[in-house]
Structure formats: structure tokens, C-alpha cells
Amino acid sequence: EVQLQQSGPELVKPGASMKISCKASGYSFTGYTMNWVKQSHGKNLEWIGLINPYNGGTSYNQKFKGKATLTVDKSSSTAYMELLSLTSEDSAVYYCARNYSATGAMDYWGQGTSVTVSS
Amino acid sequence: DIVLTQSPASLAVSLGQRATISCKASQSVDYDGDSYMNWYQQKPGQPPKLLIYAASNLESGIPARFSGSGSGTDFTLNIHPVEEEDAATYYCQQSNEDPYTFGGGTKLEIK
Numbered sequence: 001e002v003q004l005q006q007s008g009p010e011l012v013k014p015g016a017s018m019k020i021s022c023k024a025s026g027y028s029f030t031g032y033t034m035n036w037v038k039q040s041h042g043k044n045l046e047w048i049g050l051i052n053p054y055n056g057g058t059s060y061n062q063k064f065k066g067k068a069t070l071t072v073d074k075s076s077s078t079a080y081m082e083l084l085s086l087t088s089e090d091s092a093v094y095y096c097a098r099n100y101s102a103t104g105a106m107d108y109w110g111q112g113t114s115v116t117v118s119s
Numbered sequence: 120d121i122v123l124t125q126s127p128a129s130l131a132v133s134l135g136q137r138a139t140i141s142c143k144a145s146q147s148v149d150y151d152g153d154s155y156m157n158w159y160q161q162k163p164g165q166p167p168k169l170l171i172y173a174a175s176n177l178e179s180g181i182p183a184r185f186s187g188s189g190s191g192t193d194f195t196l197n198i199h200p201v202e203e204e205d206a207a208t209y210y211c212q213q214s215n216e217d218p219y220t221f222g223g224g225t226k227l228e229i230k
Contacts, residue, residue: 035219042163043208043223043224044221044223044224045167045210045212045221045224046221047218047219047220047221049218059217061217061218061219062218063218095166095167097166097167100169100172103155103157103172103173103214104155104157104214104215104219105157105169105172105173105178105212105214106157106159106167106169106212107169107172107178109166109167109168110166111166112166
């Protein structure tokens with residue numbers, strides 16, 4: 001069974017950085033690219049970018065360049081997203097989601113990680 | 120960026136009737152004969168769930184009452200017959216061009 005298990009909720013101070021993890025199981029981790037998606041206010045969905053676990057290649061939404069950094073650890077089948085210089089605008093739920101082959105559809109999603117930026 | 124406009128923003132449909140949701144793209148999401156439009160269902164407190172990929176292909180395990188159609192810039196998600204469990208918010212998403220983008224969502228209420 002394919003599963004994406006994300007790290008728990010975070011409360012962070014403005015200006016800080018933090019990293020979310022997404023541990024994959026039930027499939028070949030290096031065989032599928034991984035997306036990261038932001039959901040704000042319980043509604044708006046934004047694609048942050050994706051990473052190819054096979055070679056570490058990335059593609060970012062221009063809006064999130066400098067804000068998010070995507071990495072993977074192949075040995076533990078885990079994808080990471082680091083969020084930098086956090087502001088209140090970064091308070092949201094963040095999801096990892098597997099790409100379904102070449103279609104760009106996201107067929108499996110993590111449960112989401114809630115990030116709250118507050119002093 | 121490709122802008123996806125969903126309509127309506129919300130709709131209420133009687134049990135057993137048809138729900139139709141539209142998604143219009145600001146430019147074509149077709150490439151090499153395929154349409155890179157996908158549909159998701161999201162219930163409160165849950166991640167989105169893939170229903171339809173490449174405009175009209177039903178994801179494994181999704182009931183056949185869900186169907187997708189369209190090409191170019193105009194796409195439609197149909198649900199017929201609607202069931203109680205279909206109450207949710209539905210999103211379209213294009214994967215033809217970076218950055219991938221999502222529609223604003225359509226909230227479906229079952230009467």
C-alpha cells in the first residue's frame with residue numbers, strides 16, 4: 001500500500017526556518033517525482049514545486065523560489081521541504097503528493113502538515 | 120501562469136441528480152493529443168483525492184458515477200447520480216505547463 005507520512009504540526013516564530021518531511025512507503029521511491037502543495041485558508045491550492053528522487057532534479061514555482069527548498073534522502077525514502085524566513089503568509093497546510101507517471105496528476109497525498117507562523 | 124476558473128463556486132444538488140462543474144483555462148492545456156487536466160475531491164480535514172486524470176480517465180477505485188470531459192480550454196466534471204458521500208469541494212488542476220495550477224474550487228452540497 002502506497003503511503004506518504006508527513007511530519008507533525010509546527011508553530012514557528014516569524015523569521016525562522018523549518019523543514020517538513022514526507023516518508024514514502026509501498027512503492028519505488030525513486031520511480032516517481034514528488035510534488036509539494038500549499039493550501040491556505042482551507043481552500044486555495046498552490047503548487048510549490050517538485051523533485052525527482054532519482055537524480056535530485058527540481059522544478060519550482062517561481063513564486064516559491066527562495067522560500068522553499070526541496071531535497072530527498074533516498075536511503076530513507078523521505079522527501080523534505082525547507083521553508084525559509086517564515087512570515088504569517090506562510091501559515092498554511094502543506095502536502096506532499098506523488099506524481100502519477102507523466103500525467104502530472106497527483107495520485108497519492110500525505111496527510112498534510114499544518115504550519116502556523118506566530119510570535 | 121495558466122489561470123483555471125471554476126464555476127459555479129458552490130452548488131446544491133438533490134440526491135440522485137446530476138452535478139456538473141466547469142473549469143475554464145486561460146490557455147490550452149492540450150499537448151500532443153492529450154489534455155493535461157485533472158480533477159480532485161477534498162473533504163474537510165483530508166488531503167485532495169484524485170478522481171480524474173488527463174481530462175477523462177477515471178482513477179482506480181473511483182466510482183463510475185464520476186466522469187470528466189473536455190479539451191483545449193474547457194473541461195467538465197460530472198457526477199451522476201449524486202450520493203450523500205459526494206458532499207465535498209472539487210478542484211481542477213492543469214499539469215501541461217509549469218507552474219501547475221489549481222482552480223478555485225467548487226463546493227458541492229447534497230440536498
